[in-house]
Amino acid sequence: MSGHDAKYFTTTKKGEIHELKEELNSQYKDKKKDAVKKVIAAMTVGKDVSMLFTDVVNCMQTDNLELKKLVYLYLINYAKSHPDLAILAVNTFVKDSQDPNPLIRALAVRTMGCIRVDKITEYLCDPLQRCLKDDDPYVRKTAAVCVAKLHDINAELVEDRGFLEALKDMISDSNPMVVANAVASLAEIQEGSSKLVFEITNHTLFKLLAALNECTEWGQVFILDALSKYKSKDGRDAENIVDRVTPRLQHANCAVVLSAVKVILQQMELITSTDVVRNLSKKLAPPLVTLLSAEPEIQYVALRNINLIVQRRPGILAHEIKVFFCKYNDPIYVKMEKLEIMIKLASDRNIDQVLLEFKEYATEVDVDFVRKAVRAIGRCAIKLERAAERCINVLLDLIKIKVNYVVQEAIVVIKDIFRRYPNMYESIIATLCESLDTLDEPEAKASMIWIIGEYAERIDNADELLESFLETFPEEPAQVQLQLLTAAVKLFLKKPTEGPQQMIQVVLNNATQETDNPDLRDRAYVYWRLLSTDPEAAKDVVLAEKPTICDDSNMLDSSLLDELLANIATLASVYHKPPDAFVSRARPTPQQDEDEEYNEGQDMGPSESSAPVPEVAATPATTQVPVAPAAPVPRTAAAQVPPTQPVADLLGDLMGLETALVPVGPATSAAPAQPSLPVLLPATSGQGLQISGQLIRRDGHVFYSLKFDNLSQTVLDGFMIQFNKNTFGLAAAGPLQVAVVQPAGSVSTLLPMVLFQNVSPGPPNSVLQVAVKNNQQPVWYFVDKIPLQVLFMEDGHMERGVFLETWKSLPDSHEVAKDLPNATITNVDVSLEKLATTNLFFIARRQLKDTNQEVLYLSGKVPPNIPFLVELTFVVGHPSVKCAVKTPTPEMAPLFFEAIESLLN
Amino acid sequence: MISQFFVLSLRGDNIVFRDYRGDVPKGSAEIFFRKVKFWKGEEGEEAPPIFNVDGVNYMHVKQAGLLFVATTRVNLSPALVLELLQRIARVTKDYLGVLNEDSLRKNFVLVYELLDEMIDFGYPQTTSTEALKSFVFNEPVVVDAARMPSLGPAALFIQGSHRLPGTAVTKSVVANEPGGKKREEVFVDIIEKISVTFNSSGYILTSEIDGTIQMKSYLSGNPEIKVGLNDDISIGHAGSGSYEYGAGGGVGMVLLDDCNFHESVRLDDFELDRTLTLIPPDGEFPIMNYRMTQEFKPPFKVYPVIEEAGPFKAEVVLKVRADFPTTITANMVILRVPLPKTTTRVSFDLETGAVGQTTDFKEANKVLEWCCRKIVGGSEHTLRAKLTLSQERTVNIKKEAGPISMTFTIPMYNASRLQVKFLQLVKKSKSYNPHRWVRYVTLSNSYVIRT
Known part of the structure; x- marks a missing residue:
């Protein structure tokens, strides 16, 4: 029998459930099977057929494997929502696990492990124990995976019942498939455990290498990935492993090849003989290149990995640049990656060939690709000094085609070339100026303006050119405004004639009074102050010689590169991010914008690092103006100058600007007089400096409310603060706004904080390590606590329906409960109000039947977007509240309990 | 390991969905589809x-117009997942005969059964069609292939020029023939995808062959088979340093840069006489993949002339020459030429007596398309196209038109000269003599003529 399965989808009439029920209880096997198929069909399209649970489970006792499998499929799906009913199936499971047919034994163990119901888990142990020692390898390999399943549900049980030892024994199993699954299970258990569970010893190494040759392709990947964690004793050991792994490079499965490459690269680090290393490099090239003949999806993975490999060992593929030439039918994501690698492999030897390719790409249809190709030419110019002129000629050729976005992209890279080779190629400026009025992209405009400002003395009509941009100054994007400001200042300093003087007035006015952009305003003030106090100093600062930029096409930071190379053939090597930046199993991660992620790989161009924007920051900090040396904080540059300093008066006589400074200043005085902040650093240990503080939440932002008491005899100034990596990546959003603390004086401040800057890996905790320094004393370190309640988000409220849905959708293992002995609710309304102010929102309230216990349901949310569903059980007025939370990240529950306890204390 | 596996149609409909770990929210399919x-x-x-x-x-x-997707929260091997997804598609095709939305829906119980054996707790297990037969009991409902769009080689090959087409066999490995008796046969296909880039003077800038020897076996009893290749094959690229198999080859040799083999292949005699020994598992699988950058004679030469013919006019002349034996015929030869963005009208002039040729100007993306249904080896064909432009040109027209790309399929031809000399059953018996088919086909991959 095998009818059209599709017909099962078509019954939609009323009474369907009733009909199914009857069919399920039919005495004819075929009818039964048909009925179960119909039920499964309904289930897969999302219909609720859970009311048929008992009827379906009744079909379980059958010899027909096909039917049994269907019933098991149903069970896995619904056991979760009907744990009590699932118990009914346990007996059959246990019986099946002893069936004479190995397929049924394996099926029983496999399915039981998928039913994540605590009560069933207990019954799973005995069958599992038996199956781990089964005679049939099919049963054993299924049992090996089942240990990992059990560990995921109840790790303690796995240890208590000695399943880990059993798994380790399986590494010596005679069947390679069993070995592979045991290795996979052990690796996963190790991943989620802080203890040493799985270590490759000499003995296991031998076993694994032996199994490697015989097991399935997937098993080979598991074993190779396990081997990649093995630290060889010496070069000899490493060579031995490499010898055994090298044949895997000939495998048709790309995953096997990449994992083998990873093992070999790792062992190569230990091999000292240069001959061996050279020989290995030669062997690695052909398989790597062959990966590019695979499907485009795999090519993408291969290219992202090759990108990393050539950064460490450029020799491997130095002669293979041709294989990275783009094919016209490559998907765009492949083309982009190939370009990146072409730049990395470009050398004086092959640059002519490469340039021809780039030039061809620059006339293709896909705009993003064209832009990247143009940029690539510029990057090659910066990388290869001897080829720079040829690159520029290609760029000029492209500009002549007058395709708008090509011209703009070319101007952006030419600006970088000028930075790299000052006073070499400025003769082309005239050609660039011809395209001036076609520019409409901020980056291109900003670059062109930078060029005009930088070379104002060589461009006769520089003032006219700049003026043409000035009319639209208020509408321009910030990037362009900042460049215009700087260019106007440069022009004025270079040609202090009437025209530029007027222009500078207009620009400074615009930039200080007509704008809401603090960066622009602050930079304008800095220039203004400079110009009005000491024009010569202004020249030193603004026209200072800029450090030449260099090629950064190999720009991954070497420690990051190390980490990524250790993670070749994993997702980390595709994202070019360390695993803890995106693996969210153990703890929450910042929400990622994957667009950004994709771009990241492409935009390593020098344009970013050498963008003309941080002009102020790029100048050597040798001037008397306290310009913040760290680039991205010009926001506070003006505020750092205390408004009481005499410089401000000088400004005043230029324009009467005192009022303008007011909105910037109050940040320091705005700190509220918080009555009693907890003391973090007592005066006795701080040589007279006492620091008290607390994290608070205000208007949806986190602040560090800090108070500095100076009980010493000296004036303390130059305060700076820094935070160590912590679970939530809390860090200061700007510098500490504390200028001077007089003896016996005190200063309070509110330091704005940001999240997910420096996230520490590992299980979540509330520790916040802080360092504070000033000019007079040693660095002080102290430890504070992050109260979770300051992270609760304002939009944490959930509709009832959503709450229920979410509660149901989260597995039970994500529910954690604790008694909070120090919490009391004496008045429900008052407590609710209090919780609401900290962004814990009321959902529902009910009285427990036959008791005086009440239950409250609340919802909350912590960044990036982790919901907490809360259930509080208590007796009004009595101490001790039972708190249960359900959340995707149960590891955070202890922090949550602390927060609740302190809120209800 | 993977948390979920699902198959979506290109409209976003959920066709198959399986959750293995419960750590990814249920709405993932929708999130994925919207993102893509x-x-x-x-x-x-x-x-x-x-x-x-x-x-x-x-x-x-993407496979067969469907999206095969996996999700995970851990840092696993992405190559493993992508290979697995492809394998699932292939195994499902082996079982169902054809792979499409219809066949998946009609066979959902079988598909779920297959998935349960192929993936356990997110770990790939058995993915060989052969081995799966002992665990999988549902029988396929074979979708009538006739109702499908034509599966003739040409039709298959022109749609996804980059994808390796399946062999043109659309029967299930498990389903019985209508007569109840299985036909004993084995197919060996040598499929070569060639990429060539010519510069504007007609010289070859890059050329490459990606080849696969693909097998599909319907032999009962899984007999051992020997596949003999030409013995002048040499492996290792002279340019990039020698490879472990001997040094670079002499004149006239087939010089492969690199190759790899299916896990069932034994290479005992490969060094000696270039034979591969294997017990073919059921289903379709590549015996060997190879790559070659050795110079070869490109099957087509194109001589384009792109000229200005007045302020608002231009002319494109394309001449194609088929450089292969006259006994061979190429199918569905299509040339595409991007024209200047200012092109408003194109009038075509085919040679007199042209048969089976069509021309088109794709207004939306300004591409000229010339399709020749058949081109016989040794022949030459010409197309003249007169363009009308809306603006006077500012730059050389050659910079605005091109590059020309070309797609084609050439059955019974291979550019590498790699050959299957024999296909032998190791244990011969007079009564058992199954049909053995060896077929060659050459496909264009990226065949580009710059202007």
Whole structure:
């Protein structure tokens, strides 16, 4: 029998459930099977057929494997929502696990492990124990995976019942498939455990290498990935492993090849003989290149990995640049990656060939690709000094085609070339100026303006050119405004004639009074102050010689590169991010914008690092103006100058600007007089400096409310603060706004904080390590606590329906409960109000039947977007509240309990 | 390991969905589809095969007009997942005969049964069609292939020029023939995808052959088979240093840069006489993949002339020459020429007596398309196209037109000269003599003529 399965989808009439029920209880096997198929069909399209649970489970006792499998499929799906009913199936499971047919034994163990119901888990142990020692390898390999399943549900049980030892024994199993699954299970258990569970010893190494040759392709990947964690004793050991792994490079499965490459690269680090290393490099090239003949999806993975490999060992593929030439039918994501690698492999030897390719790409249809190709030419110019002129000629050729976005992209890279080779190629400026009025992209405009400002003395009509941009100054994007400001200042300093003087007035006015952009305003003030106090100093600062930029096409930071190379053939090597930046199993991660992620790989161009924007920051900090040396904080540059300093008066006589400074200043005085902040650093240990503080939440932002008491005899100034990596990546959003603390004086401040800057890996905790320094004393370190309640988000409220849905959708293992002995609710309304102010929102309230216990349901949310569903059980007025939370990240529950306890204390 | 596996149609319908770990929210399929459809917020942008949304990693491949997707939260091997997705597609095709939305829906019980054996707790297990036969009991409902769009080689080959087409066999490995008796046969296909880039003077800039020897066996009892290749094959690229198999080859040799083999292949005699020994598992699988950058004679030469013919006029002349034996015929030869953006009208002039040739000007993206249904070896064909432009040109027209790309299929031809000399059953018996088919086909991959 095998009818059209599709017909099962078509019954939609009323009474369907009733009909199914009857069919399920039919005495004819075929009818039964048909009925179960119909039920499964309904289930897969999302219909609720859970009311048929008992009827379906009744079909379980059958010899027909096909039917049994269907019933098991149903069970896995619904056991979760009907744990009590699932118990009914346990007996059959246990019986099946002893069936004479190995397929049924394996099926029983496999399915039981998928039913994540605590009560069933207990019954799973005995069958599992038996199956781990089964005679049939099919049963054993299924049992090996089942240990990992059990560990995921109840790790303690796995240890208590000695399943880990059993798994380790399986590494010596005679069947390679069993070995592979045991290795996979052990690796996963190790991943989620802080203890040493799985270590490759000499003995296991031998076993694994032996199994490697015989097991399935997937098993080979598991074993190779396990081997990649093995630290060889010496070069000899490493060579031995490499010898055994090298044949895997000939495998048709790309995953096997990449994992083998990873093992070999790792062992190569230990091999000292240069001959061996050279020989290995030669062997690695052909398989790597062959990966590019695979499907485009795999090519993408291969290219992202090759990108990393050539950064460490450029020799491997130095002669293979041709294989990275783009094919016209490559998907765009492949083309982009190939370009990146072409730049990395470009050398004086092959640059002519490469340039021809780039030039061809620059006339293709896909705009993003064209832009990247143009940029690539510029990057090659910066990388290869001897080829720079040829690159520029290609760029000029492209500009002549007058395709708008090509011209703009070319101007952006030419600006970088000028930075790299000052006073070499400025003769082309005239050609660039011809395209001036076609520019409409901020980056291109900003670059062109930078060029005009930088070379104002060589461009006769520089003032006219700049003026043409000035009319639209208020509408321009910030990037362009900042460049215009700087260019106007440069022009004025270079040609202090009437025209530029007027222009500078207009620009400074615009930039200080007509704008809401603090960066622009602050930079304008800095220039203004400079110009009005000491024009010569202004020249030193603004026209200072800029450090030449260099090629950064190999720009991954070497420690990051190390980490990524250790993670070749994993997702980390595709994202070019360390695993803890995106693996969210153990703890929450910042929400990622994957667009950004994709771009990241492409935009390593020098344009970013050498963008003309941080002009102020790029100048050597040798001037008397306290310009913040760290680039991205010009926001506070003006505020750092205390408004009481005499410089401000000088400004005043230029324009009467005192009022303008007011909105910037109050940040320091705005700190509220918080009555009693907890003391973090007592005066006795701080040589007279006492620091008290607390994290608070205000208007949806986190602040560090800090108070500095100076009980010493000296004036303390130059305060700076820094935070160590912590679970939530809390860090200061700007510098500490504390200028001077007089003896016996005190200063309070509110330091704005940001999240997910420096996230520490590992299980979540509330520790916040802080360092504070000033000019007079040693660095002080102290430890504070992050109260979770300051992270609760304002939009944490959930509709009832959503709450229920979410509660149901989260597995039970994500529910954690604790008694909070120090919490009391004496008045429900008052407590609710209090919780609401900290962004814990009321959902529902009910009285427990036959008791005086009440239950409250609340919802909350912590960044990036982790919901907490809360259930509080208590007796009004009595101490001790039972708190249960359900959340995707149960590891955070202890922090949550602390927060609740302190809120209800 | 993977948390979920699902198959979506290109409209976003959920056809198959399986959750293995319960650590990824149920709405993932929808999140995925929206992300892929509007990559970078725009429709039509092609999403990379791997990306991360809210801590969930999505990996996908496109197969047979369907999206095969896996999700995970851990840092696993993406190549493993992509290979697995492709394998699932292939095994399902082996079982169902054809792979499409219809056949998946009609066989959902079988598909779920297969999935349960192929993946346990997110770990790939048995994915060989042969081995799966002992665990899988449902029988396929074979979708009538006749109702499908034509599966003739040409039709298959022109749609996805980059994808390796399946062999043109659309019967299930498990389903019985209507007569009840299985036909004993084995197919060996040598499929070569060639990429060539010519510069504007007609010289070859790059050329490459990606070849696969693909087997599909319907032999009962799984007899051992020997596949003999020409013995003048040499492996290792002289240019990039020697490879472990001997040094570079002499004149006239077939010089492969690299090759790899299916796990069932034994290479005992490969060094000696270039034979591969294997017990072919059921289903379709590549015996050997190879790559070659040794110079070869490109099957087509194109001589384009692009000229200005007045202020608002231009002329494109394309001449194609088929450089292969007259006994061979290429199918569905299509040339595409991007024209200047200012082109408003194109009038075509085919040679007199031209048969089976069509021309088209794709207004939307300004591409000229010339399709020749058949081109016989040794022949030459010419197309003249007169363009009308809306603006006077500012730059050389050659910079605005081209490059020309070409797609084609040439059955019974291979550019590498790699050959299957024999296909032998190791244990011969007079009564058992199954049909053995060896077929060659050459496909264009990226065949580009710059202007």
